[in-house]
Amino acid sequence: MTDGEHAPPMRIGRVADLTGLSLRTLRHYDEIGLVSPSSHTEGGFRLYTALDVKRLLLIRRMKPLGYTLEQMQETLASVDLVSGAPIKPSRLAQIIADAQERRAALDQKVRMADEFLAALKEIAGEHHG
16 A cells, blocks of 8 residues: 555545546546545545545546546446456456557547648648748
């Protein structure tokens, strides 16, 4: 366990600051059961642990790869990549392969965007030259 895992629970505002996710997104993730806070105060405020924050950061890293909320939920449910619980090697291999394919597709999109920007700059140069 790391020192952060022994830290006191955090309220949603602090978690939003740490993860870069909006309060609305964090509330939505709780409502749909994607990542729920580990506890609540007597007044009903959400309290997140360091492990909850790690899960949220993992989800944030999945978003650019185009995972749907359902796919994120399925991935988190099938393997707990955060807690260090034993992971079935075949399932982990599937997740890695899928993430690699998504990463390659994202790379292709970036290359196309770079080509588009280069074409626009070329056009701009023709009009100013």
